[in-house]
Amino acid sequence: MSQEKKNTSKNKNIKPPKFNFYWIYGAIFVLFIGYQIFNSDSLSTKNLSQNEFENILSENDIERISIINNAVANIFIKNEALEKEQHKKNKGSLYTANSPIYYYKFGDLKNFQEKLEASKEEYQLDFDIKFEEKTNLLDQLFIYLPFIFLIGLWIYFMRRMSGGGSGGGGGQIFSIGKSKAKLFDQDQKVKTSFKDVAGLLGAKEEVQEIVDFLKSPDKYTSLGGKIPKGALLVGPPGTGKTLLAKAVAGEAGVPFFSLSGSDFVEMFVGVGASRVRDLFKQAQQKAPSIIFIDEIDAVGRARGKSNMTGGNDERENTLNQLLTEMDGFGTDTNVIVIAATNRADVLDKALLRAGRFDRQIYVDLPDLKEREAIFKVHLKPIKIHKDVDVEFLSQQTPGFSGADIANLCNEAALIAARQDKKAVHHQDFLDAVDRIVGGLEKKNKLISPKEKKTIAFHEAGHATASWMLEHAAPLVKVTIVPRGQSLGAAWYLPEERxxxxxxxxxxxxxxxxxxxxxxxxxxxxxxxxxLNDLEKVTRQAKAMVTVYGLNDKIGNITYYDSSGQSDYNFTKPYSEETAQTIDKEISLIIEEQYQRAIKILTENKEKLVTLAELLLEKEVIFKKDLEVIFGSRPFDKDEVIEKIEEIHSSEAPNIENSSETTE
Known part of the structure; x- marks a missing residue:
């Protein structure tokens, strides 16, 4: 009985196949072919040779002859002659009383007619002759088959160009102007919540207030407040803007429409504006609701910028429609727009004004505490060893975004699996940091002894100068092992400031x-x-002179435009004389620091040589090796450096590297 119950339960779980409209086309085609086959005379008639036709003709058994399309003669036999043995055995399987038994392909019609007239006179025959025109539908189908194929191919491509079945209109040709937004509601709910978003405390508070407004609007409207029209999430890539929007979708409990800014872009004129109208129409029908537009800079770029050929008219029309729908005449609806971008500087000013995006929420790179919280989130699915120090890892990853930390945790798990470990150790995370920042280690790269000595002194120079300078970042490790595009690297732990x-x-x-x-x-x-060093130094010196106003000769002036919408499109914001002064000051700053570095290294030349020789011997040296040569560094105040020494000497914390490149 239990087995029968299992079988019945299995049968209940088997869902019948979904109805497809193409089944009707298939059934019609099968019926058509069947009709042509069963209605064909070839199944009920026999083809006669010339001698057989003349014998039947001479016996006067023919009742009538039907000449079809002036090519074939269908021969009908008299009822009394049907009893003859020769006619009985030639009846087809589908023969009926009104069907011919034989057919004869006579060739030339005129000769055939003359032969029939002569036979009538000779044998005194009394049959009738009838001419008929018949059309074979199957032959006609094959004639028009190429045209049918081309029409079907055109319909298929038009359906594909209209976005298939994702346009909300069944994927038909005329649904190309429909919105491509994906709807998340009670039937398809997002499981991400604010608990899954680590860090981003200020940004979470802002969007949580929007969620609270949707859940309990009376709390705010009773004081005269209005629901915010929109919130713009701005920040560097990988900081969690889209993740924050997913959390809003999971927490709000209202219909949530999600799409990308590029979904509005299409090759057809007017499609972008049509999709914007359809999107807001759907959202208004399900209000209160939320619309999330990721990478809004695809359609929200400032109008009139570099539009010399008129090629951006379609994008501008889409933007104009978006502006109207967000805050135009008669748009007082409970629809909140949340957008995300890492290029807020290129967005149109009309899009950023209050009334459209009331709030601009900056999602910055995580600080020390936030990185620790992000590590804890991404370490949950990973089987880690007890020696993993999350606080220490967060200290070794300044400048890492949430996406970088997620990649770091995954890379550490892959490294541990590659070494057949049962759990991910602390060393695996540090190796993953080296792998992500420095690149893949290349121990088998061929380097001549002369080049290796040059690299060793180069990296020893970095280590010596940073040890002697108060404000230089604390040194962690120096290596001459090639990694990525670098032939060697000096690793530092920069201060978060x-x-x-x-x-x-x-x-x-x-x-x-x-x-x-x-x-x-x-x-x-x-x-x-x-090359890498010179590039970095030139960038820093240029920023001191032209951006931060840290040069006495140029003064308290900056030529940096944080909005990104500068009016200086074709001219520099300074005169040619100022440009020459800027070039001189940049060169002067770099040359002064170069001479200062030579002076420091000259004063510590013996220690520099000792350090380089030790580096050639060991290939990788740490802070404790420098302490043996130089003594204690008087500027060290960070306890993290001391903690590094407690770890195995093969470990390699991060973060900035000054590398010798092959370029």
């Missing part, structure tokens, strides 16, 4: 230039290996 003073920037530039300075001091030659 909100503002940077001029002295701090100058010390960092000096430590960066110390690699090339060491080459000049020891070999009286310089190489192309310092």
């Amino acid at each position: 909100q503002i940077v003073q001029a002295e701090q920037m100058l010390d960092e530039m000096c430590a960066t230039l110390a690699g090339r300075a060491a080459e000049k001091l020891m070999f009286d030659k310089i190489s192309t290996g310092a």
Whole structure:
């Protein structure tokens, strides 16, 4: 009985196949073919040869002859002659009383007619002759088959261009202007909640208030408040803007429409504006509701910028329709628009004004505590060893976004699995940091002894200068093992700070230039290996002069436009004379720090040589090795450096590297 119950339950769980309209087309085609087959004379008649036809003709058994399309003669036999044995055995399986038994292909019609007239006179025959025209539908179908195929192919491509079945209109041709937004409601609910969003405390508070308004509007409307029209999430890539929107969808409990800004873009004119209208129409029908537009800069770019050929008219029409729907005449509906972008500087000013996006929520890179919380979220599904220190990992990853931390945790799990470990250890996370920041380690890369010595002194120069400079980042590790595009690297643990003073920037530039300075001091030659260092230093010096106003000659002036919508499209915001001054000051700053680096290395030349020789011997050295050579660094205040020394000497914390490149 139990087995029968199982079988019946299985039968109940088997769902019948869904009805498809193409089944009707298939049934019609099968019926058509069947009709042609069963209605064909070839199943009830026999083809006669010339001699057989003449014998039947001479016996006067023929009642009438029907000439079909002037090509074939269907021969009908008299009723009394049907009893003859020769006619009985030739009856077809589908023969009926009004059907011919034989047919004869006579060739030339005129000769055939003359032969029949002659036979009538000779044998005194009394049959009738009738001419008929018949059309074979199957033949006609094959004639028009290429045209039918081309029409079907055109319909197929039009359905594909209209977005298939995702346009809300069944994927038909005329649904191309329908919105492509994906609806999340009670039937398809998002499971992400605010508990899954670590960090982002300020941003979560802002969007949580919107969710609270939707859940209990009386709390705010009783005081005269109005529901916000929109919230714009702005921030660097990977900081959790889309994740925050998913949490809103999971928490709000109202219909949530999600789509990307590129979904409005189409090759047909007017489609973008039509989709915007359809999107807001659907949202208003389900109000209160939320619309989430990811990467809104695809359609929200400032109008009139670089539109010399008129190619952006369609995008501007889409933007105009979006502006009207968000806050136009008669748009007082309970529809909230949440958008995300990492290019807020290029958005149109009309889109950013209050009444459309009432709130601009900046989603910044996580700080130390937020990184620790993000680590805890991403470590939940990973089987970690008890030696993993989450607080320590968060200290080693300044500048990492939430997406970077997720990638780091996944990379550590892959490294542990590659080594057949049962759990992910702390060392695996540190190796993952090296892998992500520095690139893949290349121990088998062929490097000549001369090049290796140059690289060793280059990296030893970085380490020596950073050890002697107060504001340089604390050193963690120096290596001459090739990794990624770098032939060697010096790893630092930069201090997390909100503002940077001029002295701090100058010390960092000096430590960066110390690699090339060491080459000049020891070999009286310089190489192309310092390309990455020069690029970094030039960028810093240029920022000091033109952005931060840290140069006495230029003064308290900045040529940086944070809005990104500068009117200086074709001209520089300064004169040619000022441009020459800027170039001179940038060169002067870099040269001063280069000479300063040479001076520091000259004063510590013996220690520099000892450090380089140790680096050639070990290939990887840590802070404790530098303490043996230089003594304790008087500027160290961070306890993290001391904690690093407690870990195995093969571990390699991150974060900034000054590397010698192959370029």
